Amino acid sequence: MSEAQNISPEEASLLDQNEIDKLLALTKDEDSPNLLRADGRRGSKDDLGRVEVYDFRNPAFLTEIELRRLRILHEEFIRYLSARLSLMLRMDCVMKMSRLQTQTFEKFSEGLPSPTHLCLFKVDPLVGVGVLDINPRLAITFVDRLLGGKGHAVQSERYLTEIEVALLEDVLKVILEEWCSQWRDEQELHPSIIGHENNGRFLQTSPRDAVMLVLSVECSFGDCSEPIEIGLPYYMIEPLVKALHSRRQKESKPAAQPQPALWKPIYEHVKVPVQAEWNLPKIQLREITALRVGDVIELPIDAIDRTTILLNGCAKFEGTVGLEGDRVAVKITRKLAPEKLVVPALDSHE
Helix, strand or coil, X not given: CCCHHHCCHHHHCCCCHHHHHHHHHHHHHHHCCCEECCCCCEECHHHHCCCCCCCCCCCCCCCHHHHHHHHHHHHHHHHHHHHXXXXXXXXXXXXXXXXXXXXXXXXHHHCXXXXXXEEEEEEECCCCCEEEEECHHHHHHHHHHHCCCCCCCCCCCCCCCHHHHHHHHHHHHHHHHHHHHCCCCCCCCEEEEEEEECCHHHCCCCCCCCEEEEEEEEEEECCEEEEXXXXXXXXXXXXXXXXXXXXXXXXXCCCCCCCCCCCCHHHHHCCCCEEEEECCCCCCHHHHHCCCCCCCCCCCHHHHHHEEEEECCEXXXXXXXXXXXXXXXXXXXXXXXXXXXXXXXXXXXX
């Protein structure tokens, strides 16, 4: 009988050390699966560095820093817009940001209420079509105020008539112009309304998988409180976001420190004429010719402390006159500001 036939069933169920090591290696591989890079190279998570989870269903093209900067910019936009609409309608218009997020165009269009009023607009020179969604009850309240009413909200929800749409365009233009003015530091923008819709399910302004930046604002006007949404394709605002990001980076960089002047050996043999002068009061020529040996000229008390030192004829320092041994010396006390070059104006007749 062979050795394999002499092994009992209990001994056969036991694992030797080699089999245990193989099982541990498999468990380790499951904890650190092989990852595939964009260049086709495979490796473990530790070899490839930082790995982040990416949601292909809800892609986010904006970083946290860019989204925070956009939030600050749109909060300022809402504040200015609220004040401008209050002046235009002569009635308090309170606005507050509800959310600012990115989502696909498909989700954005499916989330639009019905009935609603949609304004389609373009912004020159940007590429793409934006969508401004305003609740019909709020739109009718704006129109009522423009016609001289008290701004009371209607109870029923209905679609807007052509006359109401024409009157509402004045309010919509103010909203779009104020949004564009917030980007004036990056680029000059010019908005234009290209159409109106009342159902978001049939919109085809962007691909269904296009990423949208959606701004939701809660607007309270009179006794009406309804939302306003602005949907912007990411490819439309991408140049603005990049310009904003680069400008913020330049502003955050510390100012370059001026480099001190380097001394060169060739300067050691350059001779510069040095001269010390006093700024004395003017006297007449007749008084100078009348001077004789032993006469005394009265000088200001602080003239010695205000001695001007000239280098090659240009005033550079101010100092105090004193004695150093048996010689007269000047001690520098401060550096004078450089004199501005004054160019005389030319006569227009010449």
